[in-house]
Amino acid sequence: MPLVSGAEVVLAAAKAGRGVGAFNVIQLEHATALIAGAEQAGAPVILQISENAVKYHGALKPIGVATLAAAAAATVPVVVHLDHAMDRDLVTEAVTLGFTSVMYDASKLEYADNVASTTEVTKYCHDHGVFVEAEIGEVGGKDGVHAPGARTRPDEALAFAEATGVDALAVAVGSSHAMTERTATLDFELIAQLRQAVPVPLVLHGSSGVADPDLTRAVEAGMTKVNIATHLNNVFTGVVREVLAENPKLVDTRKYLGPARDAVAAEVTRLLGVLKAV
Numbered sequence: 650m651p652l653v654s655g656a657e658v659v660l661a662a663a664k665a666g667r668g669v670g671a672f673n674v675i676q677l678e679h680a681t682a683l684i685a686g687a688e689q690a691g692a693p694v695i696l697q698i699s700e701n702a703v704k705y706h707g708a709l710k711p712i713g714v715a716t717l718a719a720a721a722a723a724t725v726p727v728v729v730h731l732d733h734a735m736d737r738d739l740v741t742e743a744v745t746l747g748f749t750s751v752m753y754d755a756s757k758l759e760y761a762d763n764v765a766s767t768t769e770v771t772k773y774c775h776d777h778g779v780f781v782e783a784e785i786g787e788v789g790g791k792d793g794v795h796a797p798g799a800r801t802r803p804d805e806a807l808a809f810a811e812a813t814g815v816d817a818l819a820v821a822v823g824s825s826h827a828m829t830e831r832t833a834t835l836d837f838e839l840i841a842q843l844r845q846a847v848p849v850p851l852v853l854h855g856s857s858g859v860a861d862p863d864l865t866r867a868v869e870a871g872m873t874k875v876n877i878a879t880h881l882n883n884v885f886t887g888v889v890r891e892v893l894a895e896n897p898k899l900v901d902t903r904k905y906l907g908p909a910r911d912a913v914a915a916e917v918t919r920l921l922g923v924l925k926a927v
Contacts (some may be wrong), residue, residue, distance in 0.1 A: 669873055670694055681914035697717075771814045785801060818849055864923050892909075
């Protein structure tokens with residue numbers, strides 16, 4: 650199945666009241682695991698490459714091209730998405746490589762500058778058929794919309810979406826990035842209010858800290874794109890530790906990366922069920 654646009658997957662899910670799993674790629678094993686898990690579930694999936702992952706690899710092209718190739722060979726719809734890109738040149742490169750979705754993150758800018766910059770990026774991406782996600786920015790705490798105490802106001806979200814023309818909006822409803830325990834408390838009433846107010850699909854970042862029942866409830870309340878990274882890294886790393894502890898003389902990386910990849914695939918299948926992705 651060919652690579653599909655972010656619009657095709659996210660807008661269809663929003664209309665149907667389904668969730669879409671958006672999972673981060675750090676190495677090729679992640680990309681193949683995410684696709685395998687989605688194929689087992691029979692659901693579309695979004696493969697995300699963050700600006701931090703690009704820095705880890707030293708460039709976007711190697712991991713980006715590998716992920717695009719894996720996506721093109723999948724039997725379910727796959728979106729390849731650039732996540733939390735603050736560098737506009739990186740957005741341009743991703744679009745040129747063939748990414749079908751980007752999150753442009755100008756949240757550290759003052760509101761007016763965020764709107765202006767995001768509007769320009771959105772126009773460029775739309776001219777190339779690429780889906781755009783963004784966020785309002787500093788509405789609480791130094792981590793912006795992803796600080797635990799931050800909350801997005803529906804009127805602000807509506808104004809930002811209308812001003813920029815973005816296709817999806819990341820909002821603050823109680824989750825936070827890089828949580829290793831699933832103890833976040835979401836504001837479901839706010840999610841419902843945002844869904845009513847905002848004309849584009851909503852995105853939940855920091856979803857690794859959200860328990861399964863609350864992920865399902867968030868989708869039912871109005872969330873569409875759900876980003877999960879740290880939780881799957883925990884699964885991956887946990888299996889690597891187990892295998893190496895049981896086989897301390899093991900040196901063949903395939904012998905521990907392979908089981909870790911398989912465990913992530915199984916967890917992705919399970920999570921897509923939790924997110925009502927099918």
